[in-house]
Amino acid sequence: MGYQTVKFYQTGTYTVGNRLLAPDERSVQAGELRSNSINSGHRACQGCGEALGARYAIDAAMAESNNQLIAVNATGCLEVFSTPYPESSWQVPWIHSLFGNAPAVATGVAAAMKVKGKTEVRVVAQGGDGGTTDIGFGCLSGMFERNDDVLYICYDNEAYMNTGVQRSSATPPTARTATTMPVGKEPGNVFGQGKNVPEIAMAHNIPYVATATVADLRDLEYKVRKAMKMHGARYIQIFVPCPLGWGAASHDTIKLARLAKETGMFPVFEAEHGEVTGVLKIRNKQPIEEYLKPQKRFAHLFGKHAHPEMVAHLQAIADRNIRKYGLLDEEKAHG
Amino acid sequence: MLKQIEGSKAVAEAVALCRPEVICAYPISPQTHIVEGLGEMVKSGELTPCEFINVESEFAAMSVAIGSSAAGARSYTATASQGLLFMVEAVYNAAGLGLPIVMTVANRAIGAPINIWNDHSDSLSQRDSGWMQLFAETNQEAVDLHIQAFKLAEELSMPIMVCMDGFILTHAFERVDIPTQEQVDGYLPPFDPRQSLDPKEPISIGAMVGPEAFMEVKYLAHAKQMQALELIPQLAAEFKQQFGRDSGGLVRTYRADDAETMIVAMGSVLGTVKDTVDELREQGHKIGVLGIISYRPFPLKEVRAALVNCKRFVVLEKSLAVGMGGIVATDVRMAVSGTGLKGFTAIAGLGGRNITKASLHKLFLEAEQEKLEPVTFVDLDWDVVNKQLERERQNRHSGPIAENILFDKGMSTSAKFG
């Protein structure tokens, strides 16, 4: 991808910061004066990937907009854990309206800024996967189609976590949720369902679509900053593991995001006007089991009543992503 | 300036004179002509600065308005019927957030069966949403109420629906006095929001509020509507000063001074009611009219004052609380509770059924003689209803009701060929 402008120093290439880098080459998160758009004291669970991803993204957007940012939030964990009366964690102007209307509310905010000539003020909308790929999908598509000047960020943790881990259209096959229990002939979420919203976004021919994970901060910041440099409808889907919903250790949040990318399960790419323009290559390809095993939501695939055929099916999905997006370097692909 | 103009077009011009900054619209009959008019004015540059956004649904329309209003822009939308229902979640939300959005509701029935004609079921279904609702009797009043509505909403930071009867008003060509921009500017100051999204002052709007404060928030919304009961007559008075017309206010009476029988109604039907009352007055009946303009907040005191001297009243309403009876009537009865007044409910005009003077004559005379049932369904075809009820008693698989009724009335195409 084009963003790795620095020939990174060998020490700590992929770390958040690096004392050896010139200040302007450091990540937003490394800065002592980063916005901390979501302040301490929020009520997210231990190790919450969404809290982390939201701070990463909104801080980057704040940096790129020179702190001229308004954030719109769909209902969901992020909204609930950040703004229970009487305390708010947000340090940016922020509005929450409903579960399914964040893209439209953001359209309204952007329209207000435009009509008032406040062109410097930029608008970000954000929601979880349920609020984005399901209930908010109509508004999202409308916002895309009109090419409204909104950056929409979906924090994808692959289920409705706020309501107690129910399946969403972003839930992967086989995953256990409260509504796809690991029982019956096809335990967990079924194969052959779900929707790929980044690709649907691309089909709207909007200026920018990208995916990112909390494991690749520099890539994430690069994408948010790039998106913020553009106008029109933009969409970034950030993969944010949920320790509670996935049955994973709270310290494994970033590791799981990394494995999702390194297995090919979650392809990390960017696209402009409907065409893929870059992918974040897999550095060290891992078998799908490495990703599945630390998560209780996939526990029924292993152990006494294992489902190796389902694991193989998931591996095939990952392999297809790798082929489709060219996630492996040529030499590694053939090696 | 006096114009012979379609109601929708008149309202569009009135709204434009209010300098809205964001308009979003999703088409639904009979609201379409209003937003079409506004869209053209924005596109032509006649209305500027203004953003006109063609949204993908009514839910989005209200949501866009929520965003733009919260960001400090004067925001407007219009809808009707199913559209209003489709945006309900956002309707409540806009009120909960205290956003002074003005929305025209071109009142229309709610399906099924689908029906595009006028009654009041749509906006009345939003009775408890926290929005104010003003009902226009004429297109002139529709124009005037919109101008007052922006001022009222922004003063209180509460959203408001201006309700006008679909087709009957929206599509009627009448003579309407469209005020000048100077007149409107002199009446309606620029929008100065109570709060807005601003990077200079980063507040968080839309918090989750638990049991510890939710009741207080709700009470405060109620208190604001109570304030509106004071404010609405004031604004109407100011309006008269500026524009030289009586328009708006909470209620309006007609030939009520010595009336023993009072007819209570909202919207355009008041015209027919007044004509009928005129005729009955000529015949010597002591009958008068109470028109309710402000349905929410509901002016209990003013309604009571208007009715307390009569002997009986009929609430003639274009809405039905299925399983209960009248909707407006319930509120009116509340207003006169303790007076011992005899009150009747008349449900009329649902789904655009014509309300004729003849029917009203009959209804009002029966009322005068207190021969009415507590709830009367005006011009209901009992023959058809009884046939269907009988059919259902006899046969569990009795078929679709609407189709059966059309068949019985001989209006179905299948009946023609069957």
Add this chain to the structure above:
Amino acid sequence: MANKPFAITLKPGTSLANLTGSWRSSRPVYLNRLPPCNNACPAGENIQGWLFHAESGDYEQAWRVLVRDNPLPSVMGRVCYHPCETSCNRGQLDEAVGINSVERFLGDEAIKRGWKFDAPATETGKKVLVVGAGPSGLSAAYHLARMGHQVEIQEAGPLAGGMMRFGIPKYRLPRDVLDAEVQRILDLGVALKLNTKVENIEQSMQDGGFDAAFLAVGAHIGKRAMIPAGDAAHIVDAVSVLRSMEGEDKPMLGRKVVVYGGGNTAIDVARTVKRMGGEPLIVYRRTRDKAPAHDFEIEEALQEGVMIKWLSTIKQAGVGEITVEKMELDEKGFPQPTGEFEKLEADSVVLALGQDVDLSLLNGVSGLEIKDGTVQVAPNMMTGHAGIFAGGDMVPSERTVTVGVGHGKKAARNIDAWLRGITYVPEPKHEIATFDKLNPWYYSDADKTVRPMLDIIRRQTSFDEVQGGLDETNALFEARRCLSCGNCFECDNCYGVCPDNAVIKLGPGKGFEFNYDYCKGCGICEAECPCGSIKMVPEDI
């Protein structure tokens, strides 16, 4: 906020009132773990510590941290067998960091730039005699001098350096490098008396008024083997050969030279012979993989044309020829004679079978314990005689320059304590930063920098240095390959990955602090710390 809608609208950042630290059942703490390189360094260098400065291009500071432990980086960067690299965690990732080559770069840079040691801050008024100017003696003298003691080295030989000069060939250690680093020690005020053999240590201490002595005379008496040999057979020992290379009279060994032994000294002699135009043949009783010489040295010797006869012992040495017996390894790996003999041309035989210590200076000293030809010392490096310390090759140890330097430092610290009437207590060692403590994901792939080698013709015909050094760019690259095991290198990961903003960045060089008011104890910081410098510890609940 009184002017804003009640409850629905909130002030920004007010969640600070909610101290989520109370959720925590375990807390992260910063700690330093001992990097395996530091742990493995016989000289006790803080390798990770000096690489840290080299990474930022501050070579002088890197050098200054380095010489806190070892005054001979330029020498060390050439002759050390770098156990640090063997234990380097990066070896499990791709290849070990080229610590030795960076050390040499820093040493050479110091010589080039003329960096000097800091002068001692105080003068204690105590006098210490150091016997022997080899690596151990020089190291002890350096450390004692920096502690403020007056130091005199008495050296039996004509030049300082000990085995660094008389045992290691020039092509591995150019003498100007050695001279420069010795001189820098002397510049601290250390007195050096050459050609001064201490015959009786107690007498010498008394004569010079020394309060303590450090003995480091080395082991330079070549071991002899019982080889039946005719009177005319030319048999010499390796140490003598290498020593004579430093004098005016080069050794006369003839064309066909058999070197007997399999250690590094045998290799050194054979490669020296090659450079003098001879045809060296190493005879060793076991196999290559059992030879004590480092494999890279065997490889370099073979490249240069040194012949090696494995599994052979010399049975007899005659004039112009020797007889060898072929050996075979038994199941335990010991060489056993086979009875098969072979005659080989040999103008001379050089015995490289190890060295003994000349202990004559200790005659009559009370309380000493001598065992297997070496002086026994206590853990504080003191012999059985109070005030007399010993180190280097003359005490039981692995006999390398680096071990000698380490002994010198350790002895100096203990001598200093002894002179003050106290006991030196080393700081407790941190737990080792093993590979499993790291999160190597964060280090990008980077192969080790290969140092340039002299071309083969010049290696066979001259004593020019075989292995080149790094230049600044690749030294920097190599330094930056360091994983900084167990020690925070301010990568900001903890600061970035905390979902609760509960890490406070204190600023450059100051590291980080946890804000336990908000830390929920999720442990992401520990999991994502690249270098293993954070540990989760249970809260007392």
